[in-house]
Amino acid sequence: MNMALLPRQAWAVAAAEARAAIERAMRKGLSPLKAVPPQRLSTWAAKNFYLSAESSQGQQDWVAYPFQIGIMDAFSNDAIEEVNVPKSARVGYTKMLLAFMAYNAHHRRRNQAIWQPTDDDRDSFVKTELEPMLRDVECMASVFVGASVKSKENTLHLKRFLGSVLHTLGGKAAKNYRRITVAAALLDEIDGFDQRVEKSADPITLAGKRLEGAAYPKLIVGSTPRIKGMSHVERRANVAEAYMRYQVPCVHCGLDHPLTWGGKDVRHGFKWNAGDPDSAHHVCPHCHGSITQADYLRIWDQGSWVDDRGGFRYDHHTAQWLSLVSGMPVKPPRHVAFHVWTAYSPQTTWAKIARECIEAAASLKAGDDGAMQGFVNETRGETYELDFESTESSVLEQRAKAEPHPWPLRTVPQCAVHVVTGVDTQKDRWELVSWGVGRGEELWAVDYQVVYGNPADLREWDDKLKPALERQFQHHSGMPMHADAVAIDTGGNFTHQCYQFISRNAKAHPRWYAIKGESEYGKPIKSRSKLVDIKANGRIQKRGVRLWFVGTDTAKDLLHGRLSVTEPGEGCIHFTPALPSEFYAQLTAEKRIPVRTPKGMTTRWDCPVGKRNEVLDCTVYALFCIQMLEVHKYTEALWRRLSAALEPDLFSQVPEAPSSAPEADAEEAEPIAAAGGNARDRRRTLAPAAPGGLASTEWMSRL
Template sequence: MDLSEIQRAIRSGLKSLEAPEPIRLSEWAAKHFYLSAESSYVEGKWEAYPFQPGIMDAFSNDDIEVVVVKKSARIGYTKMLVALIAYIAHHKRRNQAVWQPTDDDSDEFVKTELDTMLRDVKVMREVFPQGRGHDKRDTLSGKIFLGSRLYTKGGKAARSYRRISVDYAILDELDGFDIDIEKEGSPDKLAGKRVEGAVFPKEIMGTTPKLKGFSRIEAREEQCDLKMRFHVPCPSCDEYHSVEWGGKEKRYGFKWVDRNPATVGHVCPHCATLYTQADYLNVWQRGRWIAQDGTWIDAEARFRNEAGDIVPPPRSVAFFVWTGYSPQATWEQMVRDYLAAVDKARAGDTSELKTFTNTTLGETWQEEVEQTETDALKRRAEQYALRTVPRGGLVLTAGVDVQSNRFEIVVWAHGRGEEMWLVDHHIIDANPADERDWEEKLDPYLQLVFRHEGGQLLPIECTAIDTGGHFTHQAYNFCRTRARRKVYAVKGDSRQGQPVKGRSSLQDVNHRGQVIKRGVKLWMVGTDTAKDLIHGRLQVEQHGAGFVHFGAGLSDEFYEQLTAEVRVLQKTATGEQYRWVKRRQRNEALDCTVYAVFAAHSLDLHRYTDKMWAKLESVVNPPMSDLFDSPPPTQASVAEPLPVGELAERVVQVLEAVRKVAEEGPTVQVKAAPTAKRSRLAGLLNKG
């Protein structure tokens, strides 16, 4: 080995310790970035549009922790993102993670964007040598560079956000992600956890927005310190303004004559001059990013206030840019597309207008949705105490939602005509991974009896427990040992239009290291059908059949959760279908109610005849009072539900349990004969 080879080997070995000269992303891209043939309209060296450097330099500014980009199509966002990934690996040498909405999206991004970039951007060979072949460091799930690592992941599973620590957390097409990732939180919040502890933490998220009220990018934009739009000088008066679509009600923005797209121009909001796209392209190089408070970004990526003084960069910044700024689309074609979409919308098909709003204007679409008004339900609250059962309620069912740190339970009373009364909404702090918490915290609650206004003590006749989270086998085992008490393991059915009480299957249970074959029956719940039913009942305004009652004392959060989803018409592979879509992350009250309705269907309450309801009413809610009746409970005097232990099949056991409670707790007046007849619901209805 000669001296020159030794020197090259030493330089190569010390490369990772080299401190590179500071350079912004826009400068790095102008020097090194290349557009690959497979993923670009035109192959060749990167040349930025005037609105792109401001966004790119915010990406690479270590003082800015959060960058949000609400955008349309055709503004080069994907290329800016790929350039950033290369820049981080080559220049910053920091760990990074990129999430796409699904695994397929992630794989496609790696194949068409990342791999071609690594092949064609020559400087990347310094940190990612070519020709590795089937190297485990070069996969669809990530790349290992010299001094850093890149993770590429789909974002549907909660596990995709675990066990990685990075400096850059990047989410592409944020509005394409599920709002709540397997009940663990929103994707942007989960990804943000991955940069906690980094010296220079950075969160970057961008997307073409979708539905108004459900857009994560719109929500994150509102939270940013600065919200910036690109402004250009008017070709006539030289005043800066943003390029706007405008509209009939606005005197500025895009305007055209007599449905003729060839006449389109942009009206300046300052001098009312109409200028063309060619005029715009003559001045766009002088454009600048300006925020709502007058803060702007200069050519050196410095932030300046309205007076021109340099100010510190914000902690978070949002950018908005739409197709009207891009030379990739002509203004004439945009108007042509809009007029065609409007014509279809007038004929009843709004799909093209929705696409135009999202992908061309970069705005959220206001969808006509079916929803229950939260405030209207609050106003319906009645003056009966929670944890008591009003006169019309005859049978209790419960739904249990299992979260990572708690059990959430909703108890409903059902009566004639499927009228419903909310009896309790209860949260138990617990660790569902620990089976002792199921035994010692959840089980005692499910064995409570609730005081009825007619003087009876009503148990929960049937309980449905969600098993679809991370504690499946704990839930299986809990339900397995309580099948006789009608404690059912359930899971939501992803198929549309399924019955509330769907098919069942026997599941193996892992219990303390042992597998119990076919140990528990798992029931599928037609969740969309149940939500349709609940939504319909919430629209009933008169007391009686189908009406839903709410007691005093419920929190605002309960009502928000119960109305957390709206019914939206969406395009699917099999045509347009109505789907229930979350408008907020937490919806546990709704999920629990779905499970309680399943439990009611499991008891066949929806098939009860008038004769069956009359028999229940004669026992639980007798029409005449006598000396043994308890006075109707009031908000001030109602007792808490009384634990009676395991509710037995035989009358003697029930009476002994109630007597024991009476001896140990508050005095309880019980009608012996009716309670005996009410020992179990099925037994009562099968007699006589």
């Protein structure tokens, strides 16, 4: 061997190795700039997606059902901005969402967020669905390098990938819809969300705002529908440009048709022989020929998604959107809905579906509609129409028109001795409702105001709200009155402005209360209270104002019951024709509906999206004011003196009440002292006409 060549050969080998290392580094460094060929989600999932053991019946590669392909392709089609999926259980929707999240992280590198109804739902989803998927889908290792490491980039609410992030959030708090910017917003089981998130807006609107500015925004809203008129997914699907159902060709006539429930009043749809669920079959709406589930599974791959409204067809074999009229390719709809229910899925049998219906019908006949609601929601994928506990606004408006002694607004009828006001704070206004209060908590609506202003500006609380609260009412007798108690809602975005306003006016108006609603079942109307800090001018005033909590559902139950009282007297609520129709619509906007909670089924009052309920909220706060005045403790003697104090002042001078109270006055001491102040002083101010002609509310403010 020529030893002289060894150094040169060694140099050549080293140079080759260095060149290879440089090439690898350049390829890796330039890889983010590589243009990846576009790929549909269904194609990507067929190659990469995997079903994990923790969340699937079997651990295996993903094989899409034919009806799933069109939904997945709509998820990944950049021309489609919103996809709605009203669905039953067990049709693979969650798996399609998981595949889309993995696809966005691996294939498209796009920021995304998924919201679940609650934080607990989010935690369960991450632990049982998302994390097993990130572990088992092999290609995710290239973009999620910290899968096995707990860090601030791998938490229950954030997963950071190479080139993108995934936010996982609960849907109850308004803060969970702020300060994130994404290209894809996913809302899972949307009908489990509140109608409005902390009184701000519905969750779909809030999530959609996170997409503004995205080059290819994508909003996906899916759920098993729940209650008719209260369903988020139904509301969105009803305004979609295309409402798609999966149609299969009839084995008898060859015409396409969807699988539908049908019902006993039509010849087509899902049928079975009486008492024999095993005979379940589907009847074609065209030729009335029947197919079994086995027939359906032989032809289901020949189906396609067809628009109920006659505009579109999606052929998953060619991946084309077609015009139903011309059959030619067309641009996809911007907003599309897909309805799919259990009969399409091979995970259950048609005989089992029929059996579920028979059992639910038997329970309904026995007076329990729970099983039927579950069948309609979970199996048929449709909303259920409940017999709501509610009050009709038209009934109350007609009652007002029939009022024998109507009164103008800001005039207090003769039998009322107090005025209480509830205030609801909105982003651009305050809404005020005032009620006159008489014996037995008989109520008269005496005022409804909308005060426009900016609640973020404390000056406008003083310049606009305060004059409205100090506005004078006139009693039937001619005596002037003011609100004896005021409750102002601190919810929303203006909590500390309200705190400051209450604190600054505490001396002049000790019965102006800062309140916050508690919807937990069974809470008293006048619930707990606590001292809270006030933030003002960059400083914190410790324990600066007392915050009262109001049992809102309890108050609404009480109000709902009293609205049905039509005979004047205890508990009756009176209305004047001077009130606008909007007043009654808002007062009756909410309905009591059943909801699932961690403790089981319960009911709560809820307001459908699109309706306003400020009058109802204000009235609830007014009921709290009545509790604070402790009207329920008033004696007959005290009621007589309160009424007498509102009689016209016939004399310019009124002798001071004697220091020794008569026997009847002794009955008054306890409720007066309970309301606050000195009972003896209170009796003096309750004389038939207060010294100097003081209005009843002026002596009330001295308590």
